Amino acid sequence: MSRITxxxxxxxxxxxxxxxxxxxxxLRNDLGLQGPRFGCGLGQCGACAVIINGVATRSCVTPxxxxxxxxxTLEGLASNGVLHPVQQAxxxxxxxxxxxCQNGQIIAAKVLLDKNPNPTEAQIREGMASTLCRCMxxxxxxLAIKRAARTIASLPSRSGExxxxxxxxxxxxx
Amino acid sequence: xxxxxxxxxxxxxxxxxxxxxLSRRGFLKGSGLxxxxxxxxxxxxxxxxDVGAQTAGRYPDPDFRQLDSWIVIHQNNTxxxxxxxxxxxxxxxxxxxxxxxxxxxxxxxxxxxVMGSTDVTVDQGGSGGSxxxxxxxxxxxxxxxxxxxxxxxxASAKFAVPVAELAVSDALVTVKSDPTKKVTxxxxxxxxxxxxxxxxxxxxxxxxxxKVKGVQxxxxxxxxPQRYDIPAKVDGSLKWAVDVKLPGMVHARNVKPPVAGATLxxxxxxxxxxxxGFIKIVSKGNYVAVVCEREEQAIAAAKQLKVQWQKPAASxxxxxxxxxxxxxxxxxxxxxxxxxxxDPDAALAGAATVVEAEYDMPFQGHTAFxxxxxxxxxxxxxxxxxxxxxxxxxxxxGIAQFLGMPRDxxxxxxxxxxxxxxRTAADDAGFEAAYLAREIGRPVRVQWMRHEETAWxxxxxxxxxxxxxxxxxxxxxVALDYNxxxxxxxxxxxxxxxxxxxxxxxxxxxxxxxxxSAGTPSDMYEIPNKRTGSQVVSLPLVWETPIxxxxxxxxxxxxxxxxxESFIDELAAAAKVxxxxxRMRLLTAATTDDSxxxxxRSIAVVKAxxxxxxWDSRPSPKKIESGTILTGRGIAxxxxxxxxVAEIAEVEVNxxxxxxxxxxxxxxxxxxxxxxxxxxxxxIECGMLHSLSRALHEEVRFDGEKPTGVDWITHPSLxxxxxxxxxxxxxxxxxxxxxxxxxxxxxxxxxxxxxLIAAVANAIFDATGVRLRRVPFRDARVLEALxxxxx
Numbered sequence: 001m002s003r004i005t006x007x008x009x010x011x012x013x014x015x016x017x018x019x020x021x022x023x024x025x026x027l028r029n030d031l032g033l034q035g036p037r038f039g040c041g042l043g044q045c046g047a048c049a050v051i052i053n054g055v056a057t058r059s060c061v062t063p064x065x066x067x068x069x070x071x072x073t074l075e076g077l078a079s080n081g082v083l084h085p086v087q088q089a090x091x092x093x094x095x096x097x098x099x100x101c102q103n104g105q106i107i108a109a110k111v112l113l114d115k116n117p118n119p120t121e122a123q124i125r126e127g128m129a130s131t132l133c134r135c136m137x138x139x140x141x142x143l144a145i146k147r148a149a150r151t152i153a154s155l156p157s158r159s160g161e162x163x164x165x166x167x168x169x170x171x172x173x174x
Numbered sequence: 175x176x177x178x179x180x181x182x183x184x185x186x187x188x189x190x191x192x193x194x195x196l197s198r199r200g201f202l203k204g205s206g207l208x209x210x211x212x213x214x215x216x217x218x219x220x221x222x223x224d225v226g227a228q229t230a231g232r233y234p235d236p237d238f239r240q241l242d243s244w245i246v247i248h249q250n251n252t253x254x255x256x257x258x259x260x261x262x263x264x265x266x267x268x269x270x271x272x273x274x275x276x277x278x279x280x281x282x283x284x285x286x287x288v289m290g291s292t293d294v295t296v297d298q299g300g301s302g303g304s305x306x307x308x309x310x311x312x313x314x315x316x317x318x319x320x321x322x323x324x325x326x327x328x329a330s331a332k333f334a335v336p337v338a339e340l341a342v343s344d345a346l347v348t349v350k351s352d353p354t355k356k357v358t359x360x361x362x363x364x365x366x367x368x369x370x371x372x373x374x375x376x377x378x379x380x381x382x383x384x385k386v387k388g389v390q391x392x393x394x395x396x397x398x399p400q401r402y403d404i405p406a407k408v409d410g411s412l413k414w415a416v417d418v419k420l421p422g423m424v425h426a427r428n429v430k431p432p433v434a435g436a437t438l439x440x441x442x443x444x445x446x447x448x449x450x451g452f453i454k455i456v457s458k459g460n461y462v463a464v465v466c467e468r469e470e471q472a473i474a475a476a477k478q479l480k481v482q483w484q485k486p487a488a489s490x491x492x493x494x495x496x497x498x499x500x501x502x503x504x505x506x507x508x509x510x511x512x513x514x515x516x517d518p519d520a521a522l523a524g525a526a527t528v529v530e531a532e533y534d535m536p537f538q539g540h541t542a543f544x545x546x547x548x549x550x551x552x553x554x555x556x557x558x559x560x561x562x563x564x565x566x567x568x569x570x571x572g573i574a575q576f577l578g579m580p581r582d583x584x585x586x587x588x589x590x591x592x593x594x595x596x597r598t599a600a601d602d603a604g605f606e607a608a609y610l611a612r613e614i615g616r617p618v619r620v621q622w623m624r625h626e627e628t629a630w631x632x633x634x635x636x637x638x639x640x641x642x643x644x645x646x647x648x649x650x651x652v653a654l655d656y657n658x659x660x661x662x663x664x665x666x667x668x669x670x671x672x673x674x675x676x677x678x679x680x681x682x683x684x685x686x687x688x689x690x691s692a693g694t695p696s697d698m699y700e701i702p703n704k705r706t707g708s709q710v711v712s713l714p715l716v717w718e719t720p721i722x723x724x725x726x727x728x729x730x731x732x733x734x735x736x737x738x739e740s741f742i743d744e745l746a747a748a749a750k751v752x753x754x755x756x757r758m759r760l761l762t763a764a765t766t767d768d769s770x771x772x773x774x775r776s777i778a779v780v781k782a783x784x785x786x787x788x789w790d791s792r793p794s795p796k797k798i799e800s801g802t803i804l805t806g807r808g809i810a811x812x813x814x815x816x817x818x819v820a821e822i823a824e825v826e827v828n829x830x831x832x833x834x835x836x837x838x839x840x841x842x843x844x845x846x847x848x849x850x851x852x853x854x855x856x857x858i859e860c861g862m863l864h865s866l867s868r869a870l871h872e873e874v875r876f877d878g879e880k881p882t883g884v885d886w887i888t889h890p891s892l893x894x895x896x897x898x899x900x901x902x903x904x905x906x907x908x909x910x911x912x913x914x915x916x917x918x919x920x921x922x923x924x925x926x927x928x929x930l931i932a933a934v935a936n937a938i939f940d941a942t943g944v945r946l947r948r949v950p951f952r953d954a955r956v957l958e959a960l961x962x963x964x965x
Contacts, residue, residue: 001450018450018470025470034417035410039544040624041473044886047544074410083409090408094400094852097860098263099407100592101543106408121899128894132886134543135263135593136863138897140856 004064008033009076019065024048026064027073035074035103039132046104046131056111074103077110085155086110089148097135104131109145117152119145181243181367182236184294185256231556232582233293238377241324241370243296244317245278251345251360252284257314258298258377259306260290260564262594264857264923265401266306269849273311276394277318277386280345280359287402290588292570298377300565300588302599302668302725304921307849308815311919313380317372320382324370328362388915389847398852403590415562415589416621418549423617424453425469426610427476429462430626431679433879435486435715438462445480455479456613459680460718463606465614473623489878490715497661498534498948501638504711507663508689512707521653521703525644529748533639533737534948537661537874540597540726541889545627547591549619550607557584557608562591563601565668572669573608576677584608595864596725600632600666602675609676625884630675632724633874635662635690639737644703649749651760653703658734662690663712666724678718687716690723693730695738696812696928698773699760720881721874728924731814732865732931736949739810739932743794744945752791753809753936754784770816770918771910775844778908780811782842783820786904794936795943798965802830805837808936810929816918817845817925818908821862825937829965832957836866836934839898844906845922854922855903861926862901867892869931873950 005014006023008031015030022041027033027050036059039047043058050059053069077084083091086109096102108131116123124145133141236243236256246254255274261267267287275282290300298310322342329347330337333355341348347362349355358364374380389395406412431438438460446452446464451471456463464479466472492500522528549560557579563569566586574584591598603620611618622630637660644653664687666673672684692708713721746756757780767773783789787807796806804827811820824838841858848854871890875882883889909917931949938956939945944963946956 017468021470025468028417029419029469032419033410034413037414037416037544038621040885042624042885044624045543078409087408091400091404094404094856096263096401096404096407097856098543098590098593099404099412100414100590102407103410125895125897130893132543132891132893134541134864134891136860136867136892137856138863138892138894139859139901142894142897 006064006067007070009071009073015064017064020063023050023059023062023064023067023071027059027071033073033075037100037103039101039104044130044132045101046108047101049104049107049131051107051111054111054114056108074106077106084110085151086113086144086148089144089151093140093144093147095137095140095144097137101133101135105133105137105141109141109148113145113149113152118149181240182256182294184288185242185246231554233556233585234582236294236296238296238380239372239374241317241320241368241372241382244314245274245321245368247321247359247363249360249364251358251364252286253278253280253359255285255287255314256295257287257289257310258295258300258567259310260301260566260588261403261590262301262564265403265850265853266301267403268399268401268853269307270311270314271402272394272397272399272849274314274318276392277315278322279342282394282399284345290566291586292567293585296377297567300563300567301594302565302596304814304817304924306921307919308921309378313374313378315386316381316384319384319386320370320372321368323382323384324368325359325362329357332357332362389917390913390915395847395849396851398850401853412590415549415560415591416544416547418560418589420549420551420617423549423619424465424467424614425472426463426465426606426618426620427472428606428620428622428626429464429476429479429481430630431460431483431718433483433485434490434719434721436460436483437486439482439484442480446475446478449475449478454614456610461676461679463610463620465610465618485879486715488714490719491713491721491876491878493877494536494873494875497536497636498638501636501659501661501711506659506709507712509709510692510707511694512705513694514705516703518653518655518703518705522642522644522655525652526647527645527748529643529645529744531641531741531744531947533740535637535733535736536949537633537636537721538726538868538872539628539633539874539889540595540631541628541891542592542597542631544592545622545624546601546603546631547619547621548601548604548607549617550604550611551617552611552615553617555583557611559584559586559604559608560589561586561601561604562589562594562598563604563669564594564598568599568669569601569604572671572674573605575671576605576674577608577612595727596729597631599668600674600724601669605674606676628884628889629881630720632666632722632726634726634729634733635660635665635723637692637733637737641737641741643741643745645745645749649751651701651745654701654705656694656706656738658692658694658708658737660690660692660708660710660730661713662692662710662723664688664716664722665690666722683717691730693734695734696731696814697738698764698776698813699757700763701760721876727864728814728927731812731924731928732868735810735812735928736931736935739812739929740935740945740947743808743932743936743939747794747939750793753794754780754789755791757809757811771908772813772816772818774910775818775906775908776811776813779818779820779842779844779906780809782904782906783809783822783840786842786902787822787840789822794940796940798943802828804829804941806937806939806941808933808938808940810932810936812925812928814921814925814928816920817843817922819843819925819929821929821933823930823933823937825934825941827938827941827956829942829960832953832955832960834870834934834938834951834956835896836898838900838902840902840904841926842904842906843922843926844908845920846909847917847919848905849919851905854905857923858903858926859901861923862930863892863897865927865930866896866934869934869949869951870896871950871952
């Protein structure tokens with residue numbers, strides 16, 4: 001066991017675990033987070049996705065000792081009680097069925113829009129291709145991504161740096 | 175106050191928090207019947223679940239004949255509904271709230287709904303069979319109507335006016351002649367018991383004396399409030415069954431036989447004893463699990479544990495490539511039918527054209543998005559299981575039987591989980607967690623690994639079909655001969671103590687395996703001469719096998735409808751008649767209908783689908799195009815219970831790669847009275863795509879001793895890249911008297927899954943002239959078929 005410090009959703013946490021412990025189990029069982037979940041343990045489905053340095057990362061295959069940079073989870077996307085536009089689009093579009101995979105869908109969509117605020121249909125489909133859903137909410141996920149893109153484009157900051165820049169009243173989406 | 179012991183503790187707690195009930199609380203405490211669970215979280219959210227230290231029990235069955243078991247009115251003029259159903263992701267809780275709010279005359283947003291935990295809600299069986307709205311919605315409506323009646327009686331007494339002179343809206347009762355005289359539900363009864371006894375021989379028949387409203391008087395039903403469960407699923411705040419943590423809990427992982435039918439020879443504990451966090455190996459019969467302090471430790475230990483297995487003497491099953499030949503040569507374990515109408519043999523002998531075809535459907539798995547999981551707490555001599563089991567009541571009974579515990583010392587707390595669709599009706603992990611918790615004496619959380627779930631979950635049975643049809647000289651269908659054969663022997667039931675996997679592995683098996691079933695098509699076609707028959711066959715290995723069948727979303731329906739509706743299309747093509755025109759002739763040939771007007775409604779959905787799609791009437795196949803991409807469209811139709819659907823698929827087939835993209839889907843859907851149209855639309859979209867995954871990708875592959883698909887690469891599923899560009903859903907009310915006040919609400923979900931595979935096959939035929947008679951339509955199989963046909 002060794003002491004490892006992780007910065008998660010803005011706060012530092014020190015845990016005493018084996019260094020090779022996948023980040024997922026630390027987030028869930030030591031830090032009590034519920035957004036990232038176990039789906040396959042193989043990095044194939046996206047249920048465990050978190051954002052590290054702007055990259056959608058599969059926490060089930062990421063040893064916690066290898067984490068460099070802040071970890072942002074589903075719980076960390078909202079700010080000051082305001083949901084990220086992607087999350088709001090998920091509610092407006094009523095995307096989930098069971099919802100178990102939606103952590104991965106939302107994290108992947110958020111990172112996709114951070115990199116490409118105005119994706120084409122083909123870019124959405126390709127960009128989301130390795131994020132799975134067994135209730136098959138894909139059609140609504142894609143509509144929600146387009147809706148979120150419209151919302152983000154309508155905000156004062158259009159640079160795709162919305163997350164960092166924020167704006168009055170809706171500051172600080174990660 | 176003679177019946178309060180039968181009202182759930184949870185409801186007692188709701189009432190107990192009322193300031194006005196100090197005297198009653200004192201009475202209850204004095205009687206020793208009030209139990210306040212230490213550390214138990216209050217129900218903070220609209221559907222929060224009590225997760226806390228286990229109470230001392232016991233957990234008697236909530237009495238469905240007590241109105242207080244179903245509805246609590248709070249002093250702040252809000253209401254909580256308690257229903258014995260679970261939600262597999264279709265938003266049924268929202269629908270229940272709509273129906274009950276409407277009957278109670280209270281605003282939807284002033285209500286909450288608690289579902290599916292065995293000590294809290296009456297036993298309505300949990301979920302399954304798309305019966306939540308169709309069957310269980312009725313007692314919910316009746317008890318809410320009864321609560322409204324009782325409240326109006328109370329207001330009548332208070333104001334000394336007849337009920338007829340009262341008006342009620344949004345939980346506020348007013349005297350019509352003097353609107354200054356008004357009282358809220360909360361003022362009338364908030365925090366107090368109704369103490370009203372209901373009647374009914376069973377929970378489905380539960381009723382008071384009040385009548386439910388006519389459709390025209392329903393205000394909330396038919397609207398689309400957003401699903402209340404979605405915000406917490408989007409912001410990460412929902413506590414799922416996988417999230418429950420208890421003091422002192424430990425983690426377990428199973429070690430399954432590497433080969434089907436293997437016998438355990440020995441477990442080498444020394445191979446893991448020194449691992450960090452190791453607690454114990456639990457082994458009985460062929461069941462093996464490792465228990466560790468931390469989750470990742472249990473995963474590592476299960477991987478490292480050295481176990482010696484003895485392979486079975488005989489091969490447990492054929493390879494998946496040999497499956498259909500095996501099934502066709504196997505001796506049936508049971509037969510159903512045949513049911514004969516007219517003289518099909520004579521009609522076939524005299525037919526101008528006879529069409530024959532055989533179809534194959536593979537075993538298909540649930541492959542739930544997350545593997546089976548549960549947490550069991552054995553403290554205080556009770557057993558509480560936190561589970562996403564869709565049939566939580568059955569799990570409670572099964573675990574009590576499995577452990578030899580009295581039922582009222584076992585409870586299952588239902589919480590949200592990955593999609594059910596039948597997998598969690600035969601939920602192995604809850605049994606395993608309970609067994610291990612008793613062995614260890616601490617709360618134990620079990621979760622299967624991906625390879626276990628994909629390989630060992632329950633499977634929808636494989637089918638082979640043989641059909642013959644006869645057309646007369648005018649192209650009319652005069653005879654149909656249908657035979658189906660399902661590999662469904664030893665079908666796993668609902669949470670049975672002698673069929674769940676841990677019981678099988680321990681050797682606790684029932685004497686006679688379940689017979690299983692095959693089944694016949696669900697359509698309203700009028701065919702003068704018809705024979706339908708089916709039989710079940712067994713694989714060589716019956717017990718302890720990963721190729722074990724259970725209920726998969728509309729069990730058998732997608733398989734049967736694939737064959738039946740593909741064959742109707744083949745007959746239409748042979749008759750050179752447009753596929754919709756051919757079906758309409760069969761639907762309109764009859765002159766009688768059933769009590770639910772299913773024939774009229776079948777005609778309505780087929781017409782509605784054709785209209786929504788913009789169907790151009792012509793025979794299939796179309797003239798084969800010259801480019802790389804071939805396009806076509808296909809229709810299929812079916813019903814389940816009283817819900818009828820017609821679905822149209824438009825495909826693009828790449829003749830160079832064999833890749834099929836379903837570019838557009840249309841569904842016309844008639845489930846009677848629609849409770850929440852927007853939620854229904856999404857259920858339809860997703861249900862069609864689930865079947866599309868089964869059509870294009872899904873097949874349980876196995877060699878002679880084990881499944882070979884164990885993850886999302888080796889067992890593929892639909893992806894974002896497969897998603898249609900457009901999905902159109904038409905909600906149809908095809909009832910001959912569409913505005914009748916007693917229009918029923920039928921089960922909406924599973925019917926969606928029936929016709930889709932055939933619609934895709936028919937579209938591929940329309941595009942290419944090639945008939946695919948074996949599922950799935952993976953690229954390689956399609957390409958081979960195209961090459962064989964020189965397309």
